[in-house]
Amino acid sequence: MAGHGERGRRRPDPGAVQPAQRRGARAGAARAAGALPGDRRRLRLLRGAGQQPPAGGGRPRPHHAGAGDGTAGHLAARRRRLPRPVPGPDDAALGVAAGPARRRSGHRAGHPPRPVGAGEPVSLFAYLLRYRRGAFLLAIAAGIISGGTGAAFIAMVNQALAADGRPASRLIWGYLALCLATLFTRFISQALLYRLSQGAIQQLRRRLVDGILGAPLRAVEKVGTARLNSALSDDVVVIADALPGLPGICSGAAFVLVAIAYLVIVSPVVALATGGTVVVGVLLYLLMSAAGLGALKAAREEQDVLFGHFRSVTEGIKELKLHRDRRYALIERDLATTATAYRRHSIVGLSVYEGATGGGQAVFFTFIGLLLFAFPAWFALTDRTLAACVLILLFAVSSLQGVLVWFPALGRAAVALTTIEERLASLAPGDGEPAPGATARAATGGGFAGWRRIEFRGVSHVYPGPKGEEFVLGPLDLDVRRGEILFVVGSNGSGKTTLAKVLTSLYPPEQGVLRVDGVAVTAANREDYRNLFSAVFSDFHLFDSLLGLPAPDRTAKAEHYLRRLQLNHKVRITGDRFSTTALSLGQRKRLALLVAYLEDRDCYLFDEWAADQDPVFKDFFYRELLPELRDRDKAVVVISHDDQYFHAADRLVRLEYGQLSEGGTPDGPAMAGRPGVGPAR
Numbered sequence: 075m076a077g078h079g080e081r082g083r084r085r086p087d088p089g090a091v092q093p094a095q096r097r098g099a100r101a102g103a104a105r106a107a108g109a110l111p112g113d114r115r116r117l118r119l120l121r122g123a124g125q126q127p128p129a130g131g132g133r134p135r136p137h138h139a140g141a142g143d144g145t146a147g148h149l150a151a152r153r154r155r156l157p158r159p160v161p162g163p164d165d166a167a168l169g170v171a172a173g174p175a176r177r178r179s180g181h182r183a184g185h186p187p188r189p190v191g192a193g194e195p196v197s198l199f200a201y202l203l204r205y206r207r208g209a210f211l212l213a214i215a216a217g218i219i220s221g222g223t224g225a226a227f228i229a230m231v232n233q234a235l236a237a238d239g240r241p242a243s244r245l246i247w248g249y250l251a252l253c254l255a256t257l258f259t260r261f262i263s264q265a266l267l268y269r270l271s272q273g274a275i276q277q278l279r280r281r282l283v284d285g286i287l288g289a290p291l292r293a294v295e296k297v298g299t300a301r302l303n304s305a306l307s308d309d310v311v312v313i314a315d316a317l318p319g320l321p322g323i324c325s326g327a328a329f330v331l332v333a334i335a336y337l338v339i340v341s342p343v344v345a346l347a348t349g350g351t352v353v354v355g356v357l358l359y360l361l362m363s364a365a366g367l368g369a370l371k372a373a374r375e376e377q378d379v380l381f382g383h384f385r386s387v388t389e390g391i392k393e394l395k396l397h398r399d400r401r402y403a404l405i406e407r408d409l410a411t412t413a414t415a416y417r418r419h420s421i422v423g424l425s426v427y428e429g430a431t432g433g434g435q436a437v438f439f440t441f442i443g444l445l446l447f448a449f450p451a452w453f454a455l456t457d458r459t460l461a462a463c464v465l466i467l468l469f470a471v472s473s474l475q476g477v478l479v480w481f482p483a484l485g486r487a488a489v490a491l492t493t494i495e496e497r498l499a500s501l502a503p504g505d506g507e508p509a510p511g512a513t514a515r516a517a518t519g520g521g522f523a524g525w526r527r528i529e530f531r532g533v534s535h536v537y538p539g540p541k542g543e544e545f546v547l548g549p550l551d552l553d554v555r556r557g558e559i560l561f562v563v564g565s566n567g568s569g570k571t572t573l574a575k576v577l578t579s580l581y582p583p584e585q586g587v588l589r590v591d592g593v594a595v596t597a598a599n600r601e602d603y604r605n606l607f608s609a610v611f612s613d614f615h616l617f618d619s620l621l622g623l624p625a626p627d628r629t630a631k632a633e634h635y636l637r638r639l640q641l642n643h644k645v646r647i648t649g650d651r652f653s654t655t656a657l658s659l660g661q662r663k664r665l666a667l668l669v670a671y672l673e674d675r676d677c678y679l680f681d682e683w684a685a686d687q688d689p690v691f692k693d694f695f696y697r698e699l700l701p702e703l704r705d706r707d708k709a710v711v712v713i714s715h716d717d718q719y720f721h722a723a724d725r726l727v728r729l730e731y732g733q734l735s736e737g738g739t740p741d742g743p744a745m746a747g748r749p750g751v752g753p754a755r
């Protein structure tokens with residue numbers, strides 16, 4: 075889009091994103107922690123079988139680190155510039171806190187957690203607690219009981235071993251009851267936590283989708299699709315991968331606690347020493363894992379950069395195949411550098427986590443050694459007490475191992491959650507942006523039925539640019555009328571597409587007013603206003619079905635237009651689905667035009683639609699299709715570089731450097747000598 079239009083009106087932008095910030099933002103995306111293929115397969119199998127990895131031996135899937143995108147200050151600064159939304163009734167109902175990341179959502183599965191500050195880590199436990207406090211506490215309680223019964227089970231084994239002669243029937247029945255209680259509570263805890271965590275994942279995805287759809291287009295453009303895709307697909311998966319660890323963590327921790335409690339009965343001095351050892355082990359673990367978390371965050375920051383390179387590989391495959399040096403530079407320099415940095419941070423992060431886990435275990439084994447070899451000399455412990463203590467501690471260590479092994483996955487999940495919260499925070503809901511679930515009245519164009527004229531008065535839009543410069547569209551005065559074909563022409567980068575986005579109110583005017591028959595377009599009626607338009611932008615997206623179009627006679631109409639657009643030999647419509655969208659660019663644009671026809675809105679906007687059509691169809695478009703729409707009393711706005719068809723316009727306006735030329739009279743060089751181009755009517 076860069077063109078000499080950029081040289082247009084520039085002025086310093088105090089809030090402009092500076093190059094350093096941009097670099098930070100780019101660098102501030104990432105994934106960490108490379109997965110071991112064997113581990114992935116194993117965990118998938120376990121999950122498929124509805125199991126969790128075995129305590130102690132089970133290893134969570136090492137996946138990606140999640141983390142802040144490394145642009146905490148940048149995001150925080152951006153958030154500060156964004157308007158603070160006013161809490162809506164939905165929010166109150168959902169218990170959503172007012173704040174930058176507050177969502178308006180019809181999704182009722184629990185309360186979206188409060189937004190967090192940039193970089194503030196969000197633990198999975200805290201997230202689930204805020205998501206469904208009651209259910210989560212219940213699941214934790216069941217996990218604790220399950221762990222507790224496990225420890226009681228050990229106590230009973232110990233008693234049975236210590237019993238002289240035949241064990242009492244009370245012990246046998248107690249043993250059976252404990253077996254059942256352990257199995258039952260473990261199942262309940264796991265089932266509850268799986269249910270809860272899957273709901274939380276669904277809600278997280280929904281919050282992201284709602285966040286994207288509820289944010290102003292500019293905010294979404296600024297965050298960038300690569301980062302949003304990475305959050306939607308990758309970060310959510312990282313979190314999902316850590317969730318199966320929760321039941322085992324709860325029961326394992328409970329096991330250790332109950333084991334210590336039992337030790338109090340067996341030997342208070344050993345229990346006290348064990349408690350002290352646990353505190354030392356946990357402190358050591360926390361100290362070491364903090365360093366690991368830092369490395370995982372750094373790896374997560376590399377992830378978005380890496381994803382950007384992957385996108386270059388898939389989307390730029392033709393250019394890369396045709397140019398050896400470019401391919402070499404991308405693969406061997408950019409991609410390799412980022413991949414190496416990502417791998418280095420991941421290895422450091424995961425190794426430190428593993429080291430922390432090993433450190434915790436080492437502390438325990440040292441303690442067991444002390445117990446075996448030093449305690450008998452220091453304290454009066456019988457052989458039987460010593461054996462009982464060692465047995466309990468060995469089980470406790472194995473249980474602890476099962477807990478600690480999940481901690482790297484929890485660390486990555488915390489980083490991923492933080493990243494998602496940061497993305498959501500930078501997608502603050504826009505004033506007048508629709509609640510994503512809203513449909514009905516808006517789809518009909520609502521309050522503007524029977525309108526005749528759209529007016530721009532002093533409308534402007536500013537893109538912050540590099541080095542504090544910016545592109546300014548406007549201030550513009552312009553009318554768009556029904557039953558009229560309006561051409562918007564101008565050189566590359568002069569602001570035509572930007573004007574189209576302002577006209578459709580995808581960019582609400584930053585200054586000036588947009589009116590329909592004298593009624594100002596505001597946040598309250600913006601959704602109705604947008605639904606006046608059918609648009610085919612130059613970077614249009616073609617859905618593979620007639621998504622959202624009313625069913626009555628839809629297929630018959632679609633088939634009619636397929637014939638008119640000469641697509642009937644390529645595409646069929648079954649139900650509401652196109653048989654294919656694997657078409658040439660020109661054909662895809664025709665299919666997008668078909669969808670626009672079926673929408674049957676009052677105002678049609680075509681952004682360089684004909685640019686990819688063959689001469690015959692181009693002629694058909696300008697000479698037949700456009701006049702037909704006008705005759706159906708549609709307002710038709712055509713952005714075009716096809717100067718040989720400018721005569722098809724009823725009125726033509728020219729944009730240069732973001733400014734409309736006087737009166738919209740076509741008098742530029744491209745118009746010289748063209749017939750049929752006249753002044754504004």
Ligand SMILES: Nc1ncnc2c1ncn2[C@@H]1O[C@H](COP(=O)(O)OP(=O)(O)OP(=O)(O)O)[C@@H](O)[C@H]1O
Pocket residue numbers: 075076077079080295537538545564565566567568569570571572573
């Ligand atoms: N998302 C964006 N963020 C920042 N600047 C942008 C963005 N989109 C466009 N611009 C800048 O705004 C100016 C106008 O762009 P626009 O796409 O409106 O031009 P155009 O007239 O449609 O160009 P073309 O004829 O090449 O399609 C350009 O200088 C471009 O660099």
